[in-house]
Amino acid sequence: MAGHRKLDHEFAFIKEVSSYFKPYRAKQTLVPVGDDAAVYRPAEGMGQVVTTDTMVEGIHFKRETMSSWQIGYKALAVNLSDIAAMGGRPTYFIISMAIPDDWTLDELLEIYKGMKHLADQFEVDLLGGDTVSIPDHLVISVTAIGEVEEDVRLLRSQAKPGQILFVTGQLGNAAAGLDLLLHGRPADGHPLPEALQLLLDAHQQPHPHVAQGRLLAQFAREYAISLNDVSDGLSSEANEIAAASGVDVVIRKEQLPVSRILLNYAHQRGIDPYTWVLGGGEDFVLVGTAPVEAVERMKQAFAAQNFPFYPIGYTTEGTGCVWLEGKQGKVRLDPMGYNHFRQKRD
Amino acid sequence: MAGHRKLDHEFAFIKEVSSYFKPYRAKQTLVPVGDDAAVYRPAEGMGQVVTTDTMVEGIHFKRETMSSWQIGYKALAVNLSDIAAMGGRPTYFIISMAIPDDWTLDELLEIYKGMKHLADQFEVDLLGGDTVSIPDHLVISVTAIGEVEEDVRLLRSQAKPGQILFVTGQLGNAAAGLDLLLHGRPADGHPLPEALQLLLDAHQQPHPHVAQGRLLAQFAREYAISLNDVSDGLSSEANEIAAASGVDVVIRKEQLPVSRILLNYAHQRGIDPYTWVLGGGEDFVLVGTAPVEAVERMKQAFAAQNFPFYPIGYTTEGTGCVWLEGKQGKVRLDPMGYNHFRQKRD
Structure with a gap:
């Protein structure tokens, strides 16, 4: 002062x-x-x-x-x-x-x-x-x-092999919203399609998942749960959890919650949507890992409050690496997401 | 993070x-x-x-x-x-x-x-x-x-009429030190007189009066004590206490603790030392008011720890004004100190 x-x-x-x-x-x-x-x-x-x-x-x-x-x-x-x-x-x-x-x-x-x-x-x-x-x-x-x-710990270092990876909301919308603001706005006089407001809101007015964090805190007394918020992108956050916990994290590409609006906008822009979904950041949803038996109960607890809850992968014994598992098999994900994405940014 | x-x-x-x-x-x-x-x-x-x-x-x-x-x-x-x-x-x-x-x-x-x-x-x-x-x-x-x-309050709003105004250290050294760094350094090759280091230290490495604050906290349970740290200059801090408490504060110019080193340096620079003492700021000593009976005990407690403690004025019924009382009588002190000082800065 x-x-x-x-x-x-x-x-x-x-x-x-x-x-x-x-x-x-x-x-x-x-x-x-x-x-x-x-x-x-x-x-x-x-x-x-x-x-x-x-x-x-x-x-x-x-x-x-x-x-x-x-x-x-x-x-x-x-x-x-x-x-x-x-x-x-x-x-x-x-x-x-x-x-x-x-x-x-x-x-x-x-x-x-x-x-x-x-x-x-x-x-x-x-x-x-x-x-x-x-x-x-x-x-x-x-x-x-x-x-x-005092007894609640939701640390990024608490992932164990054999757990489920989850997120509490859609990914990539904030990064797509920023792209929209910088490159995708319609010419003067043309209104922005209403559906795209979802992307702008995700970038400009992200909603902190406090209530979701409080729900997870209730489970933290019974189960080892790791948790981060997605500020730097899923690839980065998953790598933080993997490195801090000494496990490998596998992200199942098909299970990632991606909005149709983002997919449409990415298509229109000629951009791979997963650059935003994996590397975009600023989604401010929560990402973490929990034991299988906890996840079943967490799903119910989230559903009871109308909160989304998405299992998106799993953990294995490992050395702190993150993998993206798709139809063609597994590729290594570094903290910045896709390699081509990284090159574009650097 | x-x-x-x-x-x-x-x-x-x-x-x-x-x-x-x-x-x-x-x-x-x-x-x-x-x-x-x-x-x-x-x-x-x-x-x-x-x-x-x-x-x-x-x-x-x-x-x-x-x-x-x-x-x-x-x-x-x-x-x-x-x-x-x-x-x-x-x-x-x-x-x-x-x-x-x-x-x-x-x-x-x-x-x-x-x-x-x-x-x-x-x-x-x-x-x-x-x-x-x-x-x-x-x-x-x-x-x-x-x-x-939880029961300790050392607020700027707690001054009462008839209290003693005190500070826990010398005033103006930090402002003089800054002046020395900007204008007063000797020509290349000439060392800075060692005594002047006091002024530089006051500006560059002020010592927070935490121990002094803890001593005063012991008295706060028994007595109404107001307190600020001198970040913006004595005039400003005294005005804050006066305004927040609804009392007038009178500073006795002769009682202000001013180092001989500051006086000498000000003389050499042709500057009124009280521009620094009253308006300089960043001394980070504590200034406050306390009842007369508390001040006697505070003096002893400070002396026992070899901390300086200087009564420098008093409070009266009033409307939140600060006065500087010298040999020629009382002049009003606004938050910036001397008026001529203010004009120089604006």
């Missing part, structure tokens, strides 16, 4: 921004935002989950493809997704922003309104922040805090 | 960096740095103190005036100082860095070594982080977590 010289401005700005955020956790918040630091009382028996993610203008988002509101929404969403991947319930968040002169006050307030939308949805409280100047390129760092039962 | 594509590099970097930091809190750290998020077990009955501060290259530091090591040191120090200002004991910290291409790996590792120095001193554990790319201007955001007894 310090280090900024334009005090009057900062106070007015913080006051306006603070008014957006309802205090859902007022009873536990011993000292709210506004002093040198905030203080909260943690719930008894709950581990405190902490994560941080930074987004940089021009690198992680462009003003041409994301509204200010969406930038704020996503900056918080990616952090809540990390909490979800530990099975946690998000409780608080803290914002640091380095702001260039070319952002208007209205745009900045829109960023906070985007965060507010998610804060209301998940009932998390703003616990503090720091706003400073920077010559160019907006930087948003969000630190999110959550809580999880 | 997500959102960065150069995975192999990031892993190697994180592994190297993680090796610097000793796990002082291993027993309480349920999931250490390295997964989607970290998890720790809070101590029973302790409120969790959270703060964040961001430093931007070219705004908060320059490579010409701060070594990489010092940049890292200071990025953590300013956060520990915020924890200190709440009476807290720092426990964990999280780093977000946006890194331009023109920073070498060695320079980046030096930044972490600077943090490590303080982490060892205060036995705080690195709990996570995110490193991303940025076109220009390094950005470091640190979020620090601490703990404080």
